[in-house]
Amino acid sequence: QIQLVQSGAEVKKPGASVKVSCKASGYTLTNHGISWVRQAPGQGLEWVGTISAYNVKTNSAQNFQGRVTMTADTSTSTAYMELRSLRSDDTAVYYCAREVYRAAIPLFDFWGQGILVTVSS
């Protein structure tokens, strides 16, 4: 069955970088896009960015442009998101999600379990 399994929790200091992973199984990773969505404590969901199918392109929300890099390693079926220049308000649970198209509508049909990234001095 299709699964996205994410790496463990991270604690980082302000100004540092974090690289989180998302291992896909049950399908070929690059056949679909992978998006990253985060949820800060007590807040709603916020789209961070997407790496498209076949690694053709990446898009990220304006809040993260210049700070985020998304990649996918086909040899290990693992997607990565690196966020740099961390601030305390980057503390959140970060989810990866598979992006597919149904009825021509993009949607996230499978999600990882989430990784808590804590930014604290």
Added chain:
Amino acid sequence: DIQMTQSPSSQSASVGDRVTITCRASQSISTYLNWYQLKPGKAPKLLIYAASRLQSGVPSRFSGSGSGTDFTLTINSLQPEDFATYYCQQSYNTWCTFGQGTKLEIK
């Protein structure tokens, strides 16, 4: 960015109730609207896509409707496992956005 406004932000209901959650987009998004369920410590779950299409495996008590700017998620005959937080999401443009969420609590 397209703003998504959900209401209510929280609601108390009882098992067996019918619940409706609304989502309004700041501009027309046709039917580029999806609904997700979040429970603490669990992966989010897709319920409805394209405004009204039920995701495979999701119980038929969940339904969605709407197009343009106004959308609803309806849950008929609430079950104990339905108490969770629900989010709408527009995928009309590349920069998708979510509503602020509706927390459904047991009365």
